Amino acid sequence: MTERPLRVAVLGTADIARRRVLPALAKDPDVELTAVASRSGARAREVAGRYGCAAVTSYDAVLGRDDVDAVYVPLPVSLHAEWTRRALDAGKHVLAEKPLTAHAPTTAGLLDLARASGLALMENVMFVHHPQHTVVRELVTGGAIGELRAFTAAFTVPPLPAGNIRHRPELGGGALLDIGYYPLRAALYFLGTGLEVAGAALEHSDGSAVETAGAVLVRSPAGVLGQLAFGMEHAYQSAYELWGSKGRIRVETAFTPPAEHKPTVWVTDAHGPRELTLAPHDQVAATVRAFVRAVRSAGTDPRTAAECLEQATLLDAVRARATGR
Missing domain, CATH: 3.40.50.720 (NAD(P)-binding Rossmann-like Domain)
Structure with a gap:
């Protein structure tokens, strides 16, 4: 039936x-x-x-x-x-x-x-429902770039209109929750849980009631460092890179690719540089399908819930480190 x-x-x-x-x-x-x-x-x-x-x-x-x-x-x-x-x-x-x-x-x-x-x-x-990130994670866990040493990620967008809700603190505005969410979530995706916020800074542009940019340094339990940057008064950037003991991997148009976008994964390993071109994928449609599956499974998947809470805890830790409260 x-x-x-x-x-x-x-x-x-x-x-x-x-x-x-x-x-x-x-x-x-x-x-x-x-x-x-x-x-x-x-x-x-x-x-x-x-x-x-x-x-x-x-x-x-x-x-x-x-x-x-x-x-x-x-x-x-x-x-x-x-x-x-x-x-x-x-x-x-x-x-x-x-x-x-x-x-x-x-x-x-x-x-x-x-x-x-x-x-x-x-x-x-x-973005976590886009298969390009699964490809990258499999390359890393498969040893394509040796032992993972460092991770960098950046998500920045051009200036938003003054009346945009991201500029209104009473509505939860600010670069951290809206823009910074992406590189932080990517760090969790690739470095795993238990990240320590080793340093954080949030910057306000002149006259802004909310932070408009930020940078975060995280450390994984295995000692891998992650450098994360975000902002909403910048040239557009949406990328991350993983550096290993024997190579590196870079992805651009990482977080909000259009459905028709053909992702490219740049890999430099022992055999030199190469490009992996992947098939287009609609991550919005994939997210809707994942939600339908969750409903059909009669409840929130424990792993998904744990990731959501880990992300929320990380955002709180960044805010506390940057503001001292």
């Missing part, structure tokens, strides 16, 4: 939802998009009309609908915890934009609630 599609509603019409996640939800054969909510009725009708689903002006009303099994939460970071908890309390599975919350204890509480309720709670970290 074929399972019916997962009925998903969207709480909010943020840019990431409109540009990337809503189209992926609508295209997935195992998903039925049932409602889009916005506190602006006009915006709700505009976005919902593109997908032939219900337009709702109350997030609470969405959580009370019988035709909603799961919700996607693309709201500002400061609202993630409240609406994720409300959704879980209403018996809905949740895909929430990253970071799940601004602080590790809050993240831990939500993961505990999801586990106790038998519901899937997944943080929308899309």
